[in-house]
Amino acid sequence: xxxxxxxxxxxxxxxxxxxxxxxxxxxxxxxxxxxxxxxxxxxxxxxxxxxxxxxxxxxxxxxxxxxxxxxxxxxxxxxxxxxxxxxxxxxxxxxxxxxxxxxxxxxxxxxxxxxxxxxxxxxxxxxxxxxxxxxxxxxxxxxxxxxxxxxxxxxxxxxxxxxxxxxxxxxxxxxxxxxxxxxxxxxxxxxxxxxxxxxxxxxxxxxxxxxxxxxxxxxxxxxxxxxxxxxxxxxxxxxxxxxxxxxxxxxxxxxxxxxxxxxxxxxxxxxxxxxxxxxxxxxxxxxxxxxxxxxxxxxxxxxxxxxxxxxxxxxxxxxxxxxxxxxxxxxxxxxxxxxxxxxxxxxxxxxxxxxxxxxxxxxxxxxxxxxxxxxxxxxxxxxxxxxxxxxxxxxxxxxxxxxxxxxxxxxxxxxxxxxxxxxxxxxxx
Amino acid sequence: xxxxxxxxxxxxxxxxxxxxxxxxxxxxxxxxxxxxxxxxxxxxxxxxxxxxxxxxxxxxxxxxxxxxxxxxxxxxxxxxxxxxxxxxxxxxxxxxxxxxxxxxxxxxxxxxxxxxxxxxxxxxxxxxxxxxxxxxxxxxxxxxxxxxxxxxxxxxxxxxxxxxxxxxxxxxxxxxxxxxxxxxxxxxxxxxxxxxxxxxxxxxxxxxxxxxxxxxxxxxxxxxxxxxxxxxxxxxxxxxxxxxxxxxxxxxxxxxxxxxxxxxxxxxxxxxxxxxxxxxxxxxxxxxxxxxxxxxxxxxxxxxxxxxxxxxxxxxxxxxxxxxxxxxxxxxxxxxxxxxxxxxxxxxxxxxxxxxxxxxxxxxxxxxxxxxxxxxxxxxxxxxxxxxxxxxxxxxxxxxxxxxxxxxxxxxxxxxxxxxxxxxxxxxx
Numbered sequence: 001x002x003x004x005x006x007x008x009x010x011x012x013x014x015x016x017x018x019x020x021x022x023x024x025x026x027x028x029x030x031x032x033x034x035x036x037x038x039x040x041x042x043x044x045x046x047x048x049x050x051x052x053x054x055x056x057x058x059x060x061x062x063x064x065x066x067x068x069x070x071x072x073x074x075x076x077x078x079x080x081x082x083x084x085x086x087x088x089x090x091x092x093x094x095x096x097x098x099x100x101x102x103x104x105x106x107x108x109x110x111x112x113x114x115x116x117x118x119x120x121x122x123x124x125x126x127x128x129x130x131x132x133x134x135x136x137x138x139x140x141x142x143x144x145x146x147x148x149x150x151x152x153x154x155x156x157x158x159x160x161x162x163x164x165x166x167x168x169x170x171x172x173x174x175x176x177x178x179x180x181x182x183x184x185x186x187x188x189x190x191x192x193x194x195x196x197x198x199x200x201x202x203x204x205x206x207x208x209x210x211x212x213x214x215x216x217x218x219x220x221x222x223x224x225x226x227x228x229x230x231x232x233x234x235x236x237x238x239x240x241x242x243x244x245x246x247x248x249x250x251x252x253x254x255x256x257x258x259x260x261x262x263x264x265x266x267x268x269x270x271x272x273x274x275x276x277x278x279x280x281x282x283x284x285x286x287x288x289x290x291x292x293x294x295x296x297x298x299x300x301x302x303x304x305x306x307x308x309x310x311x312x313x314x315x316x317x318x319x320x321x322x323x324x325x326x327x328x329x330x331x332x333x334x335x336x337x338x339x340x341x342x343x344x345x346x347x348x349x350x351x352x353x354x355x356x357x358x359x360x361x362x363x364x365x366x367x368x369x370x371x372x373x374x375x376x377x378x379x380x381x382x383x384x385x386x387x388x389x390x391x392x393x394x395x396x397x398x399x400x401x402x403x404x405x406x407x408x409x410x411x412x413x414x415x416x417x418x419x420x421x422x423x424x425x426x427x428x429x
Numbered sequence: 430x431x432x433x434x435x436x437x438x439x440x441x442x443x444x445x446x447x448x449x450x451x452x453x454x455x456x457x458x459x460x461x462x463x464x465x466x467x468x469x470x471x472x473x474x475x476x477x478x479x480x481x482x483x484x485x486x487x488x489x490x491x492x493x494x495x496x497x498x499x500x501x502x503x504x505x506x507x508x509x510x511x512x513x514x515x516x517x518x519x520x521x522x523x524x525x526x527x528x529x530x531x532x533x534x535x536x537x538x539x540x541x542x543x544x545x546x547x548x549x550x551x552x553x554x555x556x557x558x559x560x561x562x563x564x565x566x567x568x569x570x571x572x573x574x575x576x577x578x579x580x581x582x583x584x585x586x587x588x589x590x591x592x593x594x595x596x597x598x599x600x601x602x603x604x605x606x607x608x609x610x611x612x613x614x615x616x617x618x619x620x621x622x623x624x625x626x627x628x629x630x631x632x633x634x635x636x637x638x639x640x641x642x643x644x645x646x647x648x649x650x651x652x653x654x655x656x657x658x659x660x661x662x663x664x665x666x667x668x669x670x671x672x673x674x675x676x677x678x679x680x681x682x683x684x685x686x687x688x689x690x691x692x693x694x695x696x697x698x699x700x701x702x703x704x705x706x707x708x709x710x711x712x713x714x715x716x717x718x719x720x721x722x723x724x725x726x727x728x729x730x731x732x733x734x735x736x737x738x739x740x741x742x743x744x745x746x747x748x749x750x751x752x753x754x755x756x757x758x759x760x761x762x763x764x765x766x767x768x769x770x771x772x773x774x775x776x777x778x779x780x781x782x783x784x785x786x787x788x789x790x791x792x793x794x795x796x797x798x799x800x801x802x803x804x805x806x807x808x809x810x811x812x813x814x815x816x817x818x819x820x821x822x823x824x825x826x827x828x829x830x831x832x833x834x835x836x837x838x839x840x841x842x843x844x845x846x847x848x849x850x851x852x853x854x855x856x857x858x
Binding site for chain 1: 455461462464568571574575577578707735751754755763
């Protein structure tokens with residue numbers, strides 16, 4: 001049991017350097033818990049000369065990451081390059097084909113190629129692990145795959161993108177508009193120079209697709225995650241939501257309804273008493289409802305070098321211990337392909353924000369449309385901003401079939417007194 | 430891989446019946462996730478005739494639980510009898526000696542005999558699992574032993590007893606005194622007829638000792654958990670705490686300070702913004718701070734048939750998959766024996782409640798004592814109850830060495846104008 005687990009690390013960005021540091025700093029403790037030492041044999045990155053704040057001199061520098069897949073002295077390849085395709089997936093295929101364990105933090109790759117890679121891993125009898133790909137340091141992959149494994153998961157939701165949660169929380173506490181907060185977040189390093197993947201919900205959608213597959217035993221289906229980001233959230237939405245007892249959060253939700261899979265990443269209104277309303281700043285949280293365990297909530301840091309490295313090394317400890325359950329909890333061949341369900345078929349409440357011209361009869365028109373669509377109103381706030389011709393009407397609906405609410409929003413948008421396309425955010429129940 | 434895992438269940442109370450029901454209801458899903466069927470072979474309880482709401486006819490009735498340890502057709506014994514000693518521990522010893530896996534929900538037994546049993550398990554190459562012993566359905570044993578295993582855990586705390594949390598929450602929301610709420614809780618089945626183990630903190634102390642051993646790699650040391658229950662919490666404490674921005678919670682805390690282990694179960698004041706302040710009713714929560722992952726929070730149902738059965742079956746799935754890491758994360762022989770630290774040596778803030786006679790000079794006496802002990806005051810509320818000769822003074826201290834605060838409390842208690850022994854509750858930071 002004292003044969004070390006020998007690893008190669010491909011990719012030495014923030015997370016890669018964090019893994020090197022963690023394995024050095026907690027070396028003894030990790031050996032004890034893993035039952036044997038975990039030793040870095042080789043490292044690889046694009047630019048050898050770059051300073052990374054960690055001592056890489058003890059490790060072999062491997063110019064070609066793919067060579068790690070062939071190296072006789074490497075048991076597990078750790079991929080921290082990123083990207084759905086290209087180098088990362090080529091390395092995964094080669095490593096698994098060579099019977100090596102493969103640990104990755106790459107959500108895009110797992111969301112797109114997870115089933116193929118899980119199949120390859122099973123064929124080779126190798127481990128494929130990706131705890132770090134979802135919710136950073138929170139061990140939610142292990143929790144769903146192991147701790148909650150006795151349960152049929154009924155529904156699953158979570159705050160899966162720390163950048164968006166940071167931006168929404170800042171908008172909430174500072175009363176600042178989206179664009180300003182984004183700019184600050186970029187300056188502070190909380191958002192990327194190109195923030196598209198985060199703020200358009202794509203990153204959260206990758207993670208949600210992975211969680212859904214694991215939780216429901218369904219085939220990965222990233223293409224059918226209905227995805228909407230937070231660019232269109234305005235100051236007024238945050239303010240009105242607060243006035244009505246809610247917070248705005250970007251939430252990923254997955255449910256199996258009559259055997260159809262609904263996956264959405266959407267900005268939603270979360271009631272103040274809901275566990276996700278309390279998740280602030282760059283934290284992540286995942287909530288799973290099981291048919292025996294009830295509701296489980298997991299919260300922690302969703303990104304950053306330390307938390308992500310913690311998840312990567314937890315996977316390595318699993319492998320060192322010989323724990324190699326199938327990547328998605330069940331054999332890849334048993335993952336069910338299911339139809340996509342339509343969220344609009346379900347019943348729910350919504351928040352509507354309608355910007356209207358300050359003229360007589362507008363409210364009568366809007367409420368008539370809601371009545372005609374069978375949508376009844378739970379709360380309504382009409383308040384103009386001082387000195388403005390534009391008035392915001394915020395409406396919370398009672399429970400309605402959401403397609404009816406969608407229909408009402410469409411009809412409202414066609415009114416000449418409605419100045420911009422009305423905004424609908426559903427309310428998390 | 431289709432050889433079933435054959436189990437015997439000893440103890441058919443609420444949890445035992447829950448396990449039987451869960452294994453039946455989620456049978457196919459469990460087989461897929463475990464890689465093979467999990468089959469009940471035999472069951473045992475004191476009273477065969479008792480109705481339990483589950484069909485036991487397919488299983489062999491075993492009058493003598495201990496016989497399961499010898500049965501050739503049983504791979505794993507599931508112990509749901511309870512009690513630190515007696516039948517339960519005898520069954521554990523016999524089962525492990527015979528090389529059988531052993532799964533238990535018995536916190537008292539694990540807290541008292543965990544090290545001995547872990548050693549026996551390692552010697553026999555058998556699995557010992559106890560996820561259900563701590564925090565019901567929350568997979569916190571797996572999270573600390575696996576998901577967070579790469580981290581040095583810096584501190585650990587949690588709400589570990591649902592009965593106490595239910596009582597404190599009810600006192601908070603209904604403004605009712607302890608004795609009334611306890612009586613209601615007993616009538617509703619949330620508290621036992623003999624509530625001692627719960628309300629005196631012993632149950633939480635069992636769980637804390639287990640968590641501390643796992644998190645810090647230290648030898649189990651239940652005897653040195655400083656334990657205090659919630660009997661002495663009065664309505665006035667809940668009210669004053671709320672007025673000052675806090676909630677009262679029974680919290681288990683464990684820290685390693687300069688290599689000394691401090692373990693306490695105490696009622697404490699939790700700031701409203703703290704994750705544990707939001708844990709209401711019979712829920713449990715565990716918070717762990719790791720040196721790389723940062724703060725992880727796990728929340729869910731801490732008791733009940735469904736959640737506890739979920740944890741028991743998660744252990745069975747682990748065993749079916751061949752996952753048999755040491756019971757406390759590292760080999761039992763490596764668990765360090767450490768000295769006991771004194772919580773009073775640390776720095777912290779406290780809440781003091783002093784019931785005084787309504788006469789001149791009392792506040793001057795109290796504040797002089799605090800000054801003499803080097804304790805400075807952050808907030809103070811003096812408010813008498815209408816028509817009463819007794820006045821309650823509630824004080825929040827600034828950060829002080831807690832032994833100084835303790836000294837001040839002792840001196841206050843000696844004043845003739847102080848009517849009952851002053852109450853001190855520390856503030857969770």
